Amino acid sequence: MKKAMKVSSAMLALTLGLAACSSGQNATDKAKDKNDTKTADQSGEVVKIVYARGQDSTKATEKIIEAFEKSHPNIKVEFREMPADTGKQHDAYVTMLNAQSSEIDVMDLDVVWPAEFAQAGYTLPLDRFIEQDGIDLSKYNQGALAAGNFNGKQWAMPKFIDAGMLFYRTDLVPQDKVPKTWDELLATAKELKGKGGTQFGYLMQAKQYEGLVCNAVEFIASYGGKIVDENNNVVVNSPETIKGLKKMVEIVKSNVVPSNITTFTEPESHTAFIEGQSPFIRNWPYQYALANDKEQSKIVGKVGVAPLPAGDKGSAATLGGWMTAINKYSKHPKEAWEFVKFMTGPEGQKISAIYGGLAPTLPELFKDQDILKANPFFAEEGFVNALNAAVPRPVVPNYPEVSEIIQINVSKAIAGQLTVEQAVANMEKEIKAALNK
Numbered sequence: 001m002k003k004a005m006k007v008s009s010a011m012l013a014l015t016l017g018l019a020a021c022s023s024g025q026n027a028t029d030k031a032k033d034k035n036d037t038k039t040a041d042q043s044g045e046v047v048k049i050v051y052a053r054g055q056d057s058t059k060a061t062e063k064i065i066e067a068f069e070k071s072h073p074n075i076k077v078e079f080r081e082m083p084a085d086t087g088k089q090h091d092a093y094v095t096m097l098n099a100q101s102s103e104i105d106v107m108d109l110d111v112v113w114p115a116e117f118a119q120a121g122y123t124l125p126l127d128r129f130i131e132q133d134g135i136d137l138s139k140y141n142q143g144a145l146a147a148g149n150f151n152g153k154q155w156a157m158p159k160f161i162d163a164g165m166l167f168y169r170t171d172l173v174p175q176d177k178v179p180k181t182w183d184e185l186l187a188t189a190k191e192l193k194g195k196g197g198t199q200f201g202y203l204m205q206a207k208q209y210e211g212l213v214c215n216a217v218e219f220i221a222s223y224g225g226k227i228v229d230e231n232n233n234v235v236v237n238s239p240e241t242i243k244g245l246k247k248m249v250e251i252v253k254s255n256v257v258p259s260n261i262t263t264f265t266e267p268e269s270h271t272a273f274i275e276g277q278s279p280f281i282r283n284w285p286y287q288y289a290l291a292n293d294k295e296q297s298k299i300v301g302k303v304g305v306a307p308l309p310a311g312d313k314g315s316a317a318t319l320g321g322w323m324t325a326i327n328k329y330s331k332h333p334k335e336a337w338e339f340v341k342f343m344t345g346p347e348g349q350k351i352s353a354i355y356g357g358l359a360p361t362l363p364e365l366f367k368d369q370d371i372l373k374a375n376p377f378f379a380e381e382g383f384v385n386a387l388n389a390a391v392p393r394p395v396v397p398n399y400p401e402v403s404e405i406i407q408i409n410v411s412k413a414i415a416g417q418l419t420v421e422q423a424v425a426n427m428e429k430e431i432k433a434a435l436n437k
């Protein structure tokens with residue numbers, strides 16, 4: 001096994017060398033690059049790589065690094081914690097990578113970024129590594145894989161899939177009272193607020209940031225609306241979208257959510273939930289592992305999972321998730337790839353699923369008994385259907401611009417500065433302008 005890895009790393013160095021030749025570098029540059037990119041195998045030294053990702057409230061990252069370092073004694077991974085807010089994290093990477101910084105080697109990318117990062121030249125195409133190591137891409141969830149593909153190249157490997165879900169307290173919500181519609185949710189949340197030590201009825205994410213877009217997409221899609229269609233035509237100005245957003249505004253303004261809900265991102269909402277403050281929360285699958293973590297949670301063993309409540313059209317979950325990519329300016333691309341390969345391969349994804357409650361992008365892992373023991377709901381039809389039917393956000397290289405338009409207009413509708421109709425008309429005009437640039 002070790003030997004095979006050595007052979008493949010030599011071949012990789014050769015391929016990288018050839019690529020450098022074809023990009024027109026002179027001999028001195030090539031020699032310099034060779035020194036800079038000296039690998040752990042070649043020097044026998046320990047190479048340190050820096051891995052950046054957002055704040056991890058679970059133990060998954062720690063455990064992955066531990067397992068990787070054990071099986072790769074020549075590579076040390078330093079974890080660089082980035083902001084939990086995906087938009088802030090995005091901006092921190094952009095600042096770093098615009099300055100061509102090599103301070104991080106591997107970074108997690110939200111599913112909505114790979115096209116933008118590839119176009120900006122921030123990430124290394126992974127095709128050569130994938131081919132070299134014979135990674136079978138057909139084993140991955142194809143939707144998740146596609147999020148990292150741009151202009152025919154694979155720029156990021158899928159690490160886990162996210163889809164919005166409803167988590168509820170099994171000790172407070174009888175099985176036949178798990179709400180099926182948004183109206184039922186509102187009614188039950190009102191009824192339960194204040195019971196069993198709770199202060200609120202429902203938690204969600206309503207701050208002006210990326211998570212607000214995810215929550216909005218779920219309301220919109222549950223009433224049959226869309227922001228853009230499959231061909232990226234802007235179709236946001238529809239009665240369905242208006243209905244969905246009106247329901248969202250109604251819930252955000254109701255007294256079942258905390259009065260400062262417009263400051264809530266994932267950490268604020270999950271903290272309140274694991275503190276036992278609410279019978280319901282909308283969150284991503286990691287919520288389950290966190291709620292069952294004895295060191296942090298007051299509601300261990302009391303959490304159920306259900307699809308999000310339905311609107312006229314049905315229940316809808318936003319497609320989220322994270323991928324892993326290599327900084328184009330990394331001085332250690334080979335070691336960086338080893339870590340990417342491990343983390344997004346079966347072993348790494350298993351750790352993510354068990355300790356982080358994250359849904360694998362390798363469908364075969366949904367049959368893994370240890371994973372199912374940690375996350376029994378992974379076996380439920382409702383969960384699998386929600387993952388498969390999750391609604392993507394617009395897939396465009398200037399996604400951050402489109403996201404900001406949605407965030408601002410939805411926030412204004414929530415604040416009562418715009419009617420939902422006006423917010424939707426603004427979105428139509430502004431998103432069309434952004435996409436026609």
Ligand code: GLC
Pocket residue numbers: 086110111112162210211212214266284319320321322
């Ligand atoms: C989760 C999702 C990600 C989304 C973010 C919003 O991390 O995986 O896709 O953008 O939440 O806060």
